[in-house]
Amino acid sequence: MAARKTTEKSNSSKDDLLHYYREMLLIRRFEEKAGQLYGMGLIGGFCHLYIGQEAVVVGLEAAAEEGDKRITSYRDHGHMLACGMDPKGVMAELTGREGGYSRGKGGSMHMFSKEKHFYGGHGIVGAQVPLGAGLAFADKYLDNKRVTFAYFGDGAANQGQVYEAYNMAELWNLPVIFVIENNQYAMGTSMKRSTKSTSLFGRGLAYGIQGEAVDGMDVQAVRAAGEKAIAVCRAGEGPYILEMMTYRYRGHSMSDPAKYRTREEVQKMRDEKDAIEHVRELLLGGGHATDDDLKEIDKEIKLRVNEAAEFAKDSPEPGLAELWTDIYA
Amino acid sequence: MAIEILMPALSPTMEEGTLAKWLVKEGDVVKSGQILAEIETDKATMEFEAVDEGIVGKLLIAEGTAGVKVNTPIAVLVEEGESADAAPAAKVPAAAPVAAAPAPVAVAAAPVAVVSKASADWPEGTPMKTMTVREALREAMSEEMRSTPEVFIMGEEVGEYQGAYKISQGMLDEFGEKRVIDTPITEHGFTGIAVGAAFGGLRPIVEYMTFNFAMQAIDQIINSAAKTLYMSGGQMGCPIVFRGANGAAARVGAQHSQDYAAWYAMVPGLKVVMPYSAADAKGLLKQAIRDNNPVIFLENEILYGRSFEVPDLPDFTIPFGKARIWREGSDVTIVSFGIGMQYALEAADILAKDGISAEVIDLRTLRPIDYDTVLASVMKTNRCVTVEEGWPVGAIGNHLSAEIMMKAFDYLDAPVINCTGKDVPMPYAANLEKLALVTTAEVVEAVKSVCYR
Ligand SMILES: Cc1ncc(C[n+]2csc(CCOP(=O)(O)OP(=O)(O)O)c2C)c(N)n1
Ligand SMILES: [Mg+2]
Numbered sequence: 001m002a003a004r005k006t007t008e009k010s011n012s013s014k015d016d017l018l019h020y021y022r023e024m025l026l027i028r029r030f031e032e033k034a035g036q037l038y039g040m041g042l043i044g045g046f047c048h049l050y051i052g053q054e055a056v057v058v059g060l061e062a063a064a065e066e067g068d069k070r071i072t073s074y075r076d077h078g079h080m081l082a083c084g085m086d087p088k089g090v091m092a093e094l095t096g097r098e099g100g101y102s103r104g105k106g107g108s109m110h111m112f113s114k115e116k117h118f119y120g121g122h123g124i125v126g127a128q129v130p131l132g133a134g135l136a137f138a139d140k141y142l143d144n145k146r147v148t149f150a151y152f153g154d155g156a157a158n159q160g161q162v163y164e165a166y167n168m169a170e171l172w173n174l175p176v177i178f179v180i181e182n183n184q185y186a187m188g189t190s191m192k193r194s195t196k197s198t199s200l201f202g203r204g205l206a207y208g209i210q211g212e213a214v215d216g217m218d219v220q221a222v223r224a225a226g227e228k229a230i231a232v233c234r235a236g237e238g239p240y241i242l243e244m245m246t247y248r249y250r251g252h253s254m255s256d257p258a259k260y261r262t263r264e265e266v267q268k269m270r271d272e273k274d275a276i277e278h279v280r281e282l283l284l285g286g287g288h289a290t291d292d293d294l295k296e297i298d299k300e301i302k303l304r305v306n307e308a309a310e311f312a313k314d315s316p317e318p319g320l321a322e323l324w325t326d327i328y329a
Numbered sequence: 330m331a332i333e334i335l336m337p338a339l340s341p342t343m344e345e346g347t348l349a350k351w352l353v354k355e356g357d358v359v360k361s362g363q364i365l366a367e368i369e370t371d372k373a374t375m376e377f378e379a380v381d382e383g384i385v386g387k388l389l390i391a392e393g394t395a396g397v398k399v400n401t402p403i404a405v406l407v408e409e410g411e412s413a414d415a416a417p418a419a420k421v422p423a424a425a426p427v428a429a430a431p432a433p434v435a436v437a438a439a440p441v442a443v444v445s446k447a448s449a450d451w452p453e454g455t456p457m458k459t460m461t462v463r464e465a466l467r468e469a470m471s472e473e474m475r476s477t478p479e480v481f482i483m484g485e486e487v488g489e490y491q492g493a494y495k496i497s498q499g500m501l502d503e504f505g506e507k508r509v510i511d512t513p514i515t516e517h518g519f520t521g522i523a524v525g526a527a528f529g530g531l532r533p534i535v536e537y538m539t540f541n542f543a544m545q546a547i548d549q550i551i552n553s554a555a556k557t558l559y560m561s562g563g564q565m566g567c568p569i570v571f572r573g574a575n576g577a578a579a580r581v582g583a584q585h586s587q588d589y590a591a592w593y594a595m596v597p598g599l600k601v602v603m604p605y606s607a608a609d610a611k612g613l614l615k616q617a618i619r620d621n622n623p624v625i626f627l628e629n630e631i632l633y634g635r636s637f638e639v640p641d642l643p644d645f646t647i648p649f650g651k652a653r654i655w656r657e658g659s660d661v662t663i664v665s666f667g668i669g670m671q672y673a674l675e676a677a678d679i680l681a682k683d684g685i686s687a688e689v690i691d692l693r694t695l696r697p698i699d700y701d702t703v704l705a706s707v708m709k710t711n712r713c714v715t716v717e718e719g720w721p722v723g724a725i726g727n728h729l730s731a732e733i734m735m736k737a738f739d740y741l742d743a744p745v746i747n748c749t750g751k752d753v754p755m756p757y758a759a760n761l762e763k764l765a766l767v768t769t770a771e772v773v774e775a776v777k778s779v780c781y782r
Contacts, residue, residue, distance in 0.1 A: 044580030044759065096580070096758035107582040107757030123584035124542065125514050158513035159545075186514055188490035194513040260490065317760040327753055 012220055014288040017279055019062065020219045022297055024054040024276045027078040029305045030087055031250075034077065034094055034108075037309060038254045043094045046123075047108045050078035052249035055275035056181055057082040059222025060149060060242075063230055067144070071119040071132045072151035074109035075181075075248075079151065083116045087304060091312035099315030103322060125186075126159030128152060129178065133165040136176035136238070147233040151179045155186020157200045166207040166239075175233035177226075178204070180243045181216065187252045188260040201243035211241030217273040247273065331411060332381050334404040336390075336397045339368060339375040346370045347395040348403060357385045359406070366403070381406055386413030443736070445705035447654045447690070450612060450640075450647050457638040465607035465639055466496050466572075466628065469614035470534060472644070474504055477532065480618055483510040483519060484536030484573075493538045494574060494633055520546035520571075524553045527569040527623075534618065537573035540589050540627065554623040555598030570617045572626035575603070576668060576718050577755055579631070580762060586755035588719035590667065593625040594695040595723075600649055601696040603627040605670035607637035609693055612647030619646070629668045650697035654706070658688035661776050662706040664729060665716035666692040669767065672748070673716045676772035685780055695725060703729060704737050711742040712779040716772050721749040743779040748772050 010017065031049040038047050050057075053075075061082040064070075072079045080090050085101065093100025093111050101111045111121040119135060122128040132150020139146040156162065157180055169176055180200045184191055191198055201211035210232065214225040222244065229240035247269045251258040283289040336346065347369040353359055359379045366377045383406035390403040397403065405413045460468070474480045481504075486493045488501040488511040501509040512519040516537065523533040537543040543550065554567045577586035594601045600622050604610040610628070617624040655670070656677050665673040670691050677687040688706050692698060707713045713733060715726030726747030733745055751765045 045578075045757065046581055046585070093757075096761075102757075104758035105583075105756045105761065107580065110582050110584065110757070123582065124545070126545075155514045158515045160515060160517055161545075187493070188486055189511060189513070193489070193511060318756075318758050320760065320764060322758075323751065323753055323756060323761050323764050 010220065010282040010286055012282070014283075014286075016062070017283050017286070017288055018297075020055075020058055021276065021279045021283060021294070022301065023058040023061070023082055024219065024279065025298065025301045026087070026304065027051075027054045027058070027081050028276060029301050030081060030091070030308065031077060033305050033309050034091070035250070035254065037091075037095065037312070042313060043108065044096070045107055045109075046074065047094065047254045048075040048252065049248070049250045049254075050075055052269070052274075053181060053183060053216065053246045054078055055219040055222050055278075056179070056216045056244045056246055057151075059219040060179065060226040062219075062223045063226030064147075064149070065230075067117065067146050068230075069117040069119060069132075069135045069139070069146060069148040070151065071128045071135060071148065072121070073125065073128055073153060073156065074121070074123050075153070076109070076111060076121045080111060080113070080116075080118055080121075083113075083118050085113050085116050085118060087308035088311040091308040092315045095312040095315070096317065097312060097315035098318045099311060104318040105322065105326070126152065126156040126161050129156065129159070129162045130165040132178070133169045133174050133176050133239070136169070136174040136233075137172065139175055140172070145175075145234055147175045147177060147230050147238070149177050149179050151181055153186060154180065154182040154184065154191050154200060155189065155194065157182075157203070158194055163203075163207070166204055166209055169239040170208045173236060173238055175236070175238040177229045177233060178209075178211075178239060178241045180241065181246055182243055183246050183248045185248070185252070185260065187256065188258075190260065199243075201241040204239075204241040209239050209241055211243065213243040213245055216244030216246035217275045217278070219275055219279060330408070331386060331413060332383060332406040333402040334365065334379075334406060336399050336401045336403050337368065337377055338399045339370045339377070340372050343370045343372075343399060345396050345398045348390050348392060348397050349374060351388055351392050353385050355385050355388055359383060359385060379406075383408055386411070443701050443704040443708065445654070445702040446651050446699050447702045448651070450608070450653070451642060451645065456641040458641045459636050460607045460611075460639045461634055461636050462604075462607045462610045462628070463494070463496055463633040465611035465637075466614055467498065467500070469611045470497070470618070471500060471503065473615055473618040474500075474508060477618075479530065479532045480534065481508040481510065481531065482534040482536060483512055483523060485512055485514055485538050487511060487536050492536075494630060496628075496633070497536065516542050516545035517549060520549040521553065523569060524549050524567055524623075527554070527567045528557070528565055532568045532618065534570045534572060537571065539578075539585060539630070540573050540575040541585050541587055543571065543573065543589070550593075550623070550625070551596055551599075555596050558622070559598060566621050567623045568621045570614070570624045570626055572614070572617075573628060574630040574633070575627035576629050577631075577750075577762075577766060580757060580759065582757045583754035588667075588717070588750065589625075590627060590695055590717065591719050591723055591725050593627075594698075594725060594728075596696075598623065599696060600624045600694065601627070602649065602694050603667040604693060605632065605667055605691055607635070608639045609647060609653070609691070611639055612645050613649070613693060615644075616646040616649060620649070627667060632668055647693070649694045650699050651693070652699035652702040653691045653693055654688065654702065655691055656687065656689040658686040658710065660686045660710055661712040661714060661780055662688045662690060662703065662710045663714050663716060663772065663776065664690045664692060664703055664726075666695065666725070667718070669716040669718055672767055672769045672772050675769040676716075676776060679769070679773050680776055683777075683782075685776060685782065687776060692725075698729075700732055700736070704733065707733055707737050708740045711740050712776075713741075713745045714748060714772060714775045714779060715745065716748045716767060718750050718767055721747060721752050724749050743781065746775040746779055748775050
């Protein structure tokens, strides 16, 4: 793919572009910081970074309305930040502290916020897909015109329960948008080594579900597709599948040696498709912002992330009695 | 010949029913398939059809009678010109066959001498080499794959990635894609395919990235792999090994930190292995691959990198159902398996300094379990503590305690204590995770408690 030209026109407003820029940058800086804290031993276990995929959640959240729900896998930090959860609470959960969204009991892969309608954070590949359809089932039952975004990966797309969920979601016209974040790899397994049915949204057609592939590195395209899918669902004609073509720059988790792809492949994506760089060019090229304006935003974001990290370090470990709480309602 | 019509069982659980209504009367000619009566079962009202043809000679049970036991004669069918009295005298329905070969029910009998099965696993003087558990597992699989063409391994990232935990490192190079098979993330599907392949004559090794993900596939493991030999009257066995990391790793949270030992150990038809040392990992995995039954082989991520002495023998296996006595002692028996052995052995060291001599037994296999070695030890020490990482309800230790109580009650000087993981999902926070796991200190404390010290 050729490098984008800075002269590309955008149909987004200045405010929208600045919003995308801020939100995506927040995720990227947050994730970089999380990587650092992991290296320092402050975060343990599995930690899956979202770097590279920021446009997907930021674009879709821009299309969503208050009350819409979202659910995803263990690669969940970006989703939480994009739906308005506090970076401090997310980071403190990563460090396993009392100030975390699950009071330290869930960790990177298992975080939730009922207030922000974020239903996790799930560690079992594919499990969140029927769960997402179930959230939509509840919305339809309650007739509240909400939609649910059920995010999952290209690897998860091979799990059988995804197709069981597809079948029922279409059968019952559930207002759920299945968002496949196709970053081309499931751990070390590339798409072409795991399936010959490589159009993932196309698989939904067999169940009668409408869908499309979207350039997931282009936040404007993501938002537009999201708006269309949401309209379908709110009209009672869901579900809908969005296959977001995206890419993760980092390893699968912090412990992935990433020998299954070349450094050049990653670099090429960063150079030519980076979603943040894209919006930056639109802002500058469209005369919406100056370099200094953007530097100011960068500073502001850095400060927020540092504050989150400080909070996450200073927040105490959960009290020992917490071991025995929350097992039963 | 007159034919007796018996009260039918019309549901799997029906023992008696109400003869609600006769739809034929004495003297009627009936054809097979004709509805004779309406019968109310415990679940529904059912129509009861005639199987045989003939003339209704006599209705033995009046319409409306409740509580008619299954197999009670309710009518007699006769042939043209035959009298209903020609029917054989109503006899008491044959009782359900009382367990002809009763399952070996443990009876609280006078304690009998039990002989420990534990014995050396290799001849004295065998040369040894140092090896990690990871290398031992890899050697076991590679050796069996070299000698047996039907053996292959499949799972997520076992090939090109060289194994998520590097157990299968190098195996794709040696054995090729036909026998080292990368699967998509589809546990239920590939487990079913592997079980089918075993029915079809192959000997699969299925690697789960961790056993947490085998829960996606547990139906195939239990309903298909474990039960088919029995259901087919012994025709169709399933020689397969399901292996992978089990139990808590470190800080990976509730969905990735669970010990399935007791879950699988409950299932007849499965064999269950949970090694601690590298020698056991190797000898038992080779045995598992040769076994003609489905074997659950529970490894542990934390143990993968630990080194142990392994016998340097060209072909070395360890039979199932034989515990290993790691340390002889006279005051208390500590029984464990898998990573629990680490706490058991550490505790024994600490206790020795306090003058308490602990005998430490590694069960190694949980199905079959070597009861004899445990009982013989308890009869000697008169005290027992069990150690495992899994949850406390329905734990292996619970089962052993019951067995000890039944077989060696009179030998016990104190109740058996089960040291287990706490009764909570695994928390992520470092301080809580530590609390959730069983610890050496808890084992020491339990031993002191059974020793009244
Ligand atoms: C049922 C199950 N099997 C295996 C795993 C181990 N695992 C975690 S993430 C992953 C890869 C998933 O890839 P994909 O769905 O493409 O999502 P991505 O990581 O690329 O976001 C695997 C195999 C798991 N967590 N759950
Ligand atoms: Mg992926």
